Amino acid sequence: MAAKRRPRKSTKKSARRSTRKGGLRRLIRRLLPVFLLAVIALIAYAFHLDVKIRSQFEGKRWTLPAKVYARPLELYPGRALLQGELLAELRDLDYFRQTSAVNTGSYDVDDAVVIVHTRPFKFIDGQESSQRLKIHFSGQYVQAIENMGDGLPRSLVRLDPVQIASIYPTHNEDRLLLRLDDVPQQMLQALIAVEDRDFYNHAGVSIRSIGRAMMANLRAGRTVQGGSTLTQQLVKNYFLTNERSLSRKINEAIMAYLLDFHYSKDAILQAYLNEIYLGQDGRRAIHGVGLASQFYFGRSPKELNLSQQALMVAMLNGPSYYDPRRHPERARARRDLVLQVMREEGYITPGQAQRAIDAPLGVVNKPNSKVNRYPAFLDLVKRQLRENYSEADLRTEGLKIFTTLDPLVQHHAQSTVSAELKEMERYYGIESGVLQSAMIVTDTVSGEIQAVVGGRDPSSAGFNRALDAQRQIGSLIKPIVYLTALEQQAGFNLTSRLMDEPLSVELAEGKTWTPQNYDRISRGEVPAYLALVNSYNQASLQLGMQLGVDRVIATLRRLGVSRPVNIYPSFLLGATELTPIDVTQMYQTLANGGFTAPLRSINAVYDAQDQPLQRYELELEQAAEPGAVYQLNRALQLVAREGTAKALYERLPPELNLAGKTGTTDDLRDSWFSGFTGDKLAVVWLGRDDNKPAGFSGSTGAMRIWGRLFERIGAQSLRLVAPQGMVDLWLERETGILYDAPCGNSLQLPFKTEIVDTLTVKSCQKKTPKNWLEKMFGQ
């Protein structure tokens, strides 16, 4: 309009001042290049926007966080599992309770029976399909599993794994990608009816909608309706800013037009459904209908009922305003509006609409946090991942990381540590919060790490004591000394005589070192097993000095510990600093009969398309002679039967047959216990961060936590299998005489067959009733 008037004005003016005419022409001539430049700039700008929107749409449209999973729960008849533990796992998995468990991802409980409708899941070794299972419990066991589809029993099934963490892009967006086919038709109809009626007809921007919106807003005197098409909303979500300016609106419109020009309506709709923001879970932003469906309804979009579909469409308009958990009334009103529109458009019958309006919102409880539930364990996982993946890959490529974490064990481990430290502080009147502890639990043979406790506070992502606290290990080193002797010293056996008496060791700078026993009593000549079982320092040092520090260190290296250690004689009594995870690796090799399996927190890494990228497999290295390890482990069982760890059996069942060793350092600064059963190894450290005396020996501190843990988790009995070439003899305790059969007050011990000839073995003349202990050990 203004442009038209201006020439007229200038004509009038030109009549009066003709000299100005030439000036105006000059001005136009001068402005013309500027104008042309502006046009070129606009075209270039549009081109720039085109490239930008196309690369956004076609390229890697979404950065997907890496998902970290726990181990899947294996269910089989005979498995020690409490019904409550299965239910805890199902809750961890965000299964919802539903009568008869009709939908996948639901469960139901009826007395000692749990019905689970499992979700399908693709594992490393095959697909686990969705099944409706009836799981019967009997006491502490799974008694039977029945597939309700065919009525047949199942001998082994596994649930999908719990997601324990996500490694997020910096903007914390999370989504579950879906295809258009994954969305129910009715929901698409509702979406278009409510948000963009002309979607299939307009060219990305709809003048009609803008007009309609303007009219509505004018009538209302405020903004009540937006004229944005779905395409515009998609563009807006791509470059999410909250700026409400004209220039942004124009950019949006140009890009929407360009998108519509380049791509099909269905492609745009699918992108919209994956992109759209639908809520917040702490720091995690919920994007896309796929994830929102899980987040709000605990099921996939295909499984949503009409009412839930309408609610989902309702929320699109303002996910926080219509948040059905925080504002159920608003959400319900909006949902009903959506249903009403659907009915008016003829997508649903009035009857269907009414039933959906009468239905509850159908929202499940807020799912468990997927951000980082076990920071100490995730810390270990990330360290292992960084060896092979860049930080960017982890945050954006949608990797799936299958870890070895056992949430049930982790839960018990963490709660035991937290509760026991509190209890100890209370009981002994220690300032609250001063004691610290760390624990690692592994599978004995595979080296898979089931739990990591980095400190008393489960949510702390700070100092990870399990991995980083370097503390003196005290008597935990002793088994390594005895193992070296059993392997390398000709004729050495568990009854070999050691001198438990003050021993002075020459140190550098002319100093001497004369260690004491824990109770400051020297016992003179003692059999080797007794020195180990009761943790006599002087006898062990004497043995270690015979062997030489170098040889003992070499044994430690073979068992898998690579950290630099103290090379002085005090090493032989554990005056060297290791971390709990170092100790775990060392004892894992013992628990595994002399075979080292590198500790693992990851089983496999998959890419976003479910293709395996990497497997971390079980690998074994024979690190020690199985016969020597067998003798050592038998002695470590005696530690718990009658030595420094015998208090464990006050509460644990005698059949557990656990093997273990206590460790205590000077002035009670560090309290350690490392012990294993048939299937689990746990290492516990307890002390103070400032390295001041904590006041606990291995038995009174760390071992107590270990014992409490094993009361709570079901562990298999340790049944040591003698390797070839071993024979048992009976040592009469008072006389030290060896018999070939149980005799009087005698102790059954293993020997290498080849050295039996060098020993004096008598036949027993006394009648000895077998006690339960000997029956147990009689292999």
Added chain:
Amino acid sequence: MKFVYYLLALLLMWISAGCTTTPETDDGMLPMPRELEQPQVPVQETPGVRAPSRSNSAVASILLDVQSAIQAGRYSVAASQLERALRIEPANARVWHYLARVRFNQRRYAQAANLAAKSNALARGDEALRAQNDALIDASRRAMP
């Protein structure tokens, strides 16, 4: 000389294949874990203290899957399944032996030998299995570069 090793290896694989495909033979290669037949240590359930898992048919069902995976040449799947079986029964010498065999077929000879040695350490009294482990260790050592 190499040819002889090759023949030995072939022979071993033939024996293995024979064993896994004929579960009815009574040569100790039944997919049923031996532990099932052994008397169990009686488990007394102390109130408040958790009892360990009992032996079960879960491992047997995994071993059936393992057999078909091996026959189809899907060794890494078989290995994953065997690892799964070991989580349930860590002291099952037969499962360790199968895993050793899978590694041998994958030409991972060092692992095959180590795993067979582990099987041996648990296979006391099972002379047939020990002999198979020993043969596998021999063949692995010979095949190693």
